Amino acid sequence: MIKRLLPTAAKDVGKNLLDVMLAPLGWKIAPQRSVVLDGHWYHSPVDGVVSRHRPPSLDDERFQQAVRHLSKRNAFSDLDAAVRGEVVLQRLYIAGQLAKTAHGVAGDFVEFGTYRGATAYCMLSATRDLPHAKSITLYDTFAGIPTEGMTAHERDVGLTNAYSETSADMVQENLSEFGARVHFRPGMIPETLDSTGPQQIAMMHVDLNLAQPTLDALRWALPRWSPGGICLLDDYLWEGYEDQRQCVDAFFRDQQLTIIAIPTGQGLVLNQQISPT
Ligand SMILES: C[S@@+](CC[C@H](N)C(=O)[O-])C[C@H]1O[C@@H](n2cnc3c(N)ncnc32)[C@H](O)[C@@H]1O
Known part of the structure; x- marks a missing residue:
């Protein structure tokens, strides 16, 4: 060895x-x-x-x-x-491994916050040989983090206009080998969270860096999230994202679901609610 x-x-x-x-x-x-x-x-x-x-x-x-x-x-x-x-590397790898794990769950993949498509690529790549490979729907401005709805703390840590060096065309190019598996919902969350998105979600990757749109996205996704589905929160333990952490802690506490904090600073939630009989 x-x-x-x-x-x-x-x-x-x-x-x-x-x-x-x-x-x-x-x-x-x-x-x-x-x-x-x-x-x-x-x-x-x-x-x-x-x-x-x-x-x-x-x-x-x-x-x-x-x-x-x-x-x-x-x-x-x-x-x-x-x-x-x-x-x-490790955060991307974990996203890919979880995408494989979610393969047997009903529905498709969703990503809230895509930037240039690195995590989406890893999720698609890890599952590319599986039968009935899932699609992914990408929610992003594709123009960077908007200032609307930002908390004072988020402004102070320098998130204004971060991640603006991208575009939907660039992401399409980066993910081109996956063709029809990739769907785009460009624009501001929550405006883009409408009935046209996937009705069933097997796995969601949440990486918006801001508390308010994260909460909006989770509220929208919750009724669509399949039993056994996975939610991966990218920034969960990271310094600078304390406002977002408070929101997601309260959100999942209300659902009686546990956020498993993993050593990469990501938060992992499994939709393991026991249905009332
Ligand atoms: C850290 S980046 C995402 C990184 C990406 N997951 C990756 O794999 O590289 C955060 C993204 O969230 C997007 N974003 C933040 N707030 C948003 C909002 N209200 N509506 C849409 N997109 C938003 C930004 O445009 C940015 O691309």
């Missing part, structure tokens, strides 16, 4: 050392700085993760192909970090 891991670890550490040496010249060779430190310890700064375990994402060829595609398309959500060579 150690023998198998060591060459990869040495390669990763080597890549990172070279990166450090080349940084003053503004160059980098490693497409991702998440690193296996000694064959066991793993560190992914943009996911906020230090782990004693080697994550399976590193050995998942399908996922690594997705990362290469997204790197080439410059589609990662934290562009500053991507320039430093650090990209969100």
